[in-house]
Amino acid sequence: MNYAINALTRSLNVFHLGGSACNNCDIEILDALTPRYDLERFGITLVGSIRHADVLLLSGVFNKKSAIRLKELVAQAPRPYLVIAIGGCPCTGLMFRDSYNWDRPAGEYVHIDAFIPGCPPKPEAIISGVVKLIGALRSGALVPGSLQEPSGAGELVPDAASVN
């Protein structure tokens, strides 16, 4: 097993990035951290600063304006990091995809390592998704996006001038 991947997956610090979510996914994410599920058993803790983060949890729709902030925050995270999209909104846009301010799903702005769909996904689903991601990383089936060569997906971000 890759030493860096092993070190990373044994101690995941989670940074929660809400992109104008309706709050249901946020509640489910917090539920996963409560004593009932107790993610600290696996070394997963919530942190307040992006510089301390190993995992970025995206929730909500990233529209033309918040996509700029999303790109900025992902660029500020220290490598290697993982990006996980929680809920249907960052995966597909759901019912917001016909909105005037919606452009494309979050996965086309930044590289996303795992999608956990659901509206909202249950804490069990979130934990199951994270466990599958960790399993895939450890077996070498998946390489974190932050360790891959840039694919050019970031170029799709609309610049501030065209949005405002």
Add this chain to the structure above:
Amino acid sequence: MSGNTIFLEFLLFPGLLFTAVAGLLTSWVDRKVTALVQMRVGPPFLQPFYDIRKLFIKETCVPEDGAIGLFLLAPLIGFAGVTLASMILWRTLLDFEATFVGDLIVLIYLLILPALGVILGSFASRNPLASLGGSREIKLMIAYELPLVLAVLVPVIQANSIRLGDLLSGPAPAATLSGVLALLAGIACMQAKLTIVPFDMPEAETELSGGVFMEYSGPPLAMFKLTRAMMLFTMPVFLVVLFFGGAVSGPGWLPKLTGFLVWFLLVAVTIVLRNTTPRVRTDQAVRFFWGPVSLVAALAVILAWSGW
């Protein structure tokens, strides 16, 4: 003593390696007990080691317009300070005659270094929230240093010496009234020196989201976390050496067991306080330390002068 031995003592035992391992184990005890208080299972035994190992493989981000040299140097200042402080303490515990006159004063200065490193690092990062945390840390330091030095004076007056070896070979100050009062003030100051709840305004997760450590990532953050863990281990040892001198330094296993139990009790008090109190505001903390705590410590000094 040859230079080689001192080098080994600094790096292995009782310096860097021993203090780091003991500190991380103490921080595991802290997290596990916190989890049990909240009716959780808590982190695995080696979790603090995993956390530090992970930070060493992470990228080090430096703020674009910060003072980069100072930013990267600041974690090392506190780290060196606490390592040296722990080494002096443990050399004294192992051999009373191995110390020099005035090592207590050196120790007080060395224990200031971690807080100083945090302040320098937070200002060097040029982040507004980190600077706010740094200024809170300065105010907190101004608040707790006065009662802490007053509390340290009590064992000094009783043993009539500023050498740690003399404090350890004399009777335990905690058996006297002035010693108990000074110990209580010392516990309050220890809580603030470790910047844990209720005195964690400098990092205040909910308001400043990391505060002083906000811009740190990778190995420098690991040094800060290691320094904090080592302080969590060293500060209670410092109080044990100061206030339980004779009771923990004699020959045989009983004093060693007493010393360990008292150390554990002090750590337990810290953890329970952390889990049962809310964060106070900076002005409340300053009022608390300059008011009741300083008064109790000053009373203890007066009692110690008059022989109580």
